[in-house]
Amino acid sequence: MDPSSPSKTGASTRSRFGPADGRWSVADLIDFDDYVDQDERTVRENPAIRRSLAERDRALYLGGIQEATAGVAEHSPKHRSLTLRLWLSARRTMDDEETRARQPGQLFARGQRLVTIGLGVAGVLIGMAVAAALLNYDGHRPVNVAWFVALLVVFQLALAALTATLWMSRRSTPVRGLVRDFSLLSHVMQPLLTRAMHWTQRGRAGGAAREAGEQTLIKQGQLQSHYALYGSASYLPLLIPAQVFGVAFNIGAVLATVALVWFTDLAFGWGSALDIRSETVHEIARLIALPWSPFFGEGVGYPSLAQVAGSRIQLKDPLFIFQAEHLRSWRWFLVLSLVTYGLLPRLLLLAATMLAQRRALARLPFSHARTQGLYARMITPNLEAATTGSGIGPAMPIPAAPVSPVPESPTAATATPTTSASGIPADACVLLVHIDVDELLDTGDRPRLERLLRQHTGWRVARSGTFGGSSQMTKRATDLIGSAKWQSPPPRIVLIQDGTQPPITESLSFLRTLRGTVGPQGQIVLLLVGDATEEDRLPPLSDFDFADWQRKIDQMGDPYLRLEMLAPTENGVG
Structure with missing residues (x-):
């Protein structure tokens, strides 16, 4: 689109705008930066275009943006955010459908969806495989409850707690450096997103020049390079697919555990070389079961003291001496523990991440240098x-x-x-x-x-x-x-x-x-x-x-x- 063609930006501009709520998405930010970058490159290559850009942006403002932002004080953060969001909508509409489909923000959105779906499927399969391995029963020795709880409950709960702690202390310099240097996001998620974007770009562009595809991939990293501008909005998009993987992993583990409990006759037990009393294990199980004990009490939601003592695994004891009810008493305790301490924390983290991203996008001031000139061109008459x-x-x-x-x-x-x-x-x-x-x-x-x-x-x-x-x-x-x-x-x-x-x-x-x-x-x-x-x-x-x-x-x-x-x-x- 030639920026010197303001004739396309008259009163019809009003129809280009969606709901005037000023809501931003990550894809919007990437596309916005791309459009602004295009204008800056055009001006550097041809300074004479400055006046045409000013006329185009002023026409867009008068052609619908000013009316859509009526009642909001100019120069306020809300007015600036809403004005720039509507400008982005108008700029997108000025492009043809194929050009819009190749915009880096749209490629990022499709790539993120592809990665999220892929990680979700992988998480379900891996969760099912891990749960099935831990619940493997050969008919000779009971399944060790301690390993299941340690790996699928305690370990996951510790990871969720670590994630929450890092998030709450993210503003401190040591934590910020640690996260940026060693995070899953920089070493796993970003390469996955880059590959997904490359795949979607290749599928869309067909025989387009290699340089165009590489340029699009370069733009994809623009949000990360603007960490100082967009803060948490620059890395939360990468954290969401990781949280989806965690949720999917636990769903897979729960499904596998429930299926094995329902359709196979598993024997559960516990044992330790340490001198641990049955009363101690029963008290630990009771504490773990506190969240659901009002609904599923002793003997259902967690084993009774007699069932704990009766399911203790002794090295030389044959399986037939145990009572079947004692060996089955742990089954719903494991399922409920996995749901409560594995799945629910991950769901909460996913919801908190999505909410934090929405709030971070809503709080963006858009006062940095890349938007100063654009905003001034729109709201200021050509004096x-x-x-x-x-x-x-x-x-x-x-x-x-x-x-x-x-x-x-x-x-x-x-x-x-x-x-x-x-x-x-x-x-x-x-x-x-x-x-x-x-x-x-x-x-x-x-x-x-x-x-x-x-x-x-x-x-x-x-x-x-x-x-x-x-x-x-x-x-x-x-x-x-x-x-x-x-x-x-x-x-x-x-x-x-x-x-x-x-x-x-x-x-x-x-x-x-x-x-x-x-x-x-x-x-x-x-x-x-x-x-x-x-x-x-x-x-x-x-x-x-x-x-x-x-x-x-x-x-x-x-x-x-x-x-x-x-x-x-x-x-x-x-």
């Missing part, structure tokens, strides 16, 4: 639609919300009227202008600067200041940000920098200092301008200089730092 290639445009209306000019003093750092007692509003930011740029601006440039900033970010200016030049100025800038109160965190910072100056260590060091001030999820937008002239003191930057900065910013690996040209030209040439 400089008539801007020429030189970056000079006619007089434009000031946004309805009042904004104050950037302070003319290079050392000034003041609060403006958009900052209320309750803090900086959700649609406002702190603006920092590099001193080299600030010194060249006159009074008439500052309203235009704020309008351009709003067009790129959707934000007004709540506070403003300068940076660069000295460590004292850096400290004033960080103090200005550190003292800010935000009505809707995370913090939102915009920097104006002369992009003709190469990204030297000092500039990158300031970005790292700023990151430490605003926190790991604070939004930072770096807007670059070119060499000022008498006609235009906010000119666009050349593609070459912008690419130089882009490489350095990419190397920083900061998912909440976005780089943009303040005033891109129509043809992308500075």
